[in-house]
Amino acid sequence: MKIKPEFCKVHDALSILVGKWKPIILLYLMSEGTMRYGELKKALVGITPKMLTNQLRELEEEGLISREVYREVPPKVEYSITEYGMTLKPILDSMHEWSMEHKNRKLKNTMD
Amino acid sequence: MKIKPEFCKVHDALSILVGKWKPIILLYLMSEGTMRYGELKKALVGITPKMLTNQLRELEEEGLISREVYREVPPKVEYSITEYGMTLKPILDSMHEWSMEHKNRKLKNTMD
C-alpha cells in the first residue's frame, strides 16, 4: 500500500500542534481556563509579541482557542480553550507522560 | 508559573515526530515489522532518496528504528521498529483516531 504524507491522518493531528509555542499555550489555557494576552506573554518566557500573536491566531483559526475582545481603555483581550481544543488534551497528556517516562533517553538536541 | 518551550515535555515528544515522513515511516514499520529501503521508497509516494535516508537516519539516531545492513551483492538494508519506537504507538494511534473523529472540521491547509 502506497501513501502520501498528506493522507497520513497522524500528520493532520500533528500539523495543528506544530509551532514552537502552541503546545504550551494549549496546556496553559487547558489548565487556567482563561488568560489575558499579557498573562500569556509573562508566562511564556522569551516569546516576542509577534510570535505570541501569530501562534494565538493560528490556534484560533483552527478553532482550538477563542479570543474575546473587551472594548475598554486600556484594552483587554482574553483567550480561552474551546471544547474542540479540549479534545486534544488526552493527546497532549499522553505525550507529556511519554516524555517523562523516557526522559533518561536524551534527545540529541537537548543541551544546556 | 513561567515556562520556556524547551521545558515543555510535550515539545520533546513532538519534536521527535516532526518531519514530513517520520510518522508514516514509523507507522509502516510498526505494522510491517521490517522493510527494506526500496520497499519504503515504493511505499512513500513522492519521497526522494535524500529525504528517505535523512528521515531514516534521524529516526535511527533517536533510537526509534534500527538499521540492519546485509553485506551482499546487490546490497540489502532492512529497517525495523525498536522496542523504544514501539512505545510511541499509543500516541500515534490516538492522533490517528483524533483526526478521524474530527476530519469533518477541515484544516485550512488541506486542499486539492
Next chain:
DNA sequence: CAGCATCCTGACGGATACTG
C-alpha cells in the same frame, strides 16, 4: 495593553545527477 510592520537568518525539504 495588546498588538502590527519590517527586515533577516537558518533549517527543512524539493530537484537533479552521480556511485560503491
Next chain:
DNA sequence: CAGTATCCGTCAGGATGCTG
C-alpha cells in the same frame, strides 16, 4: 540496490521599532 552530492527555494521564527 541503497544510497551521496549539490544547488536552491520556502518559510517558521528571531530582533527591533512603532501604534490605536
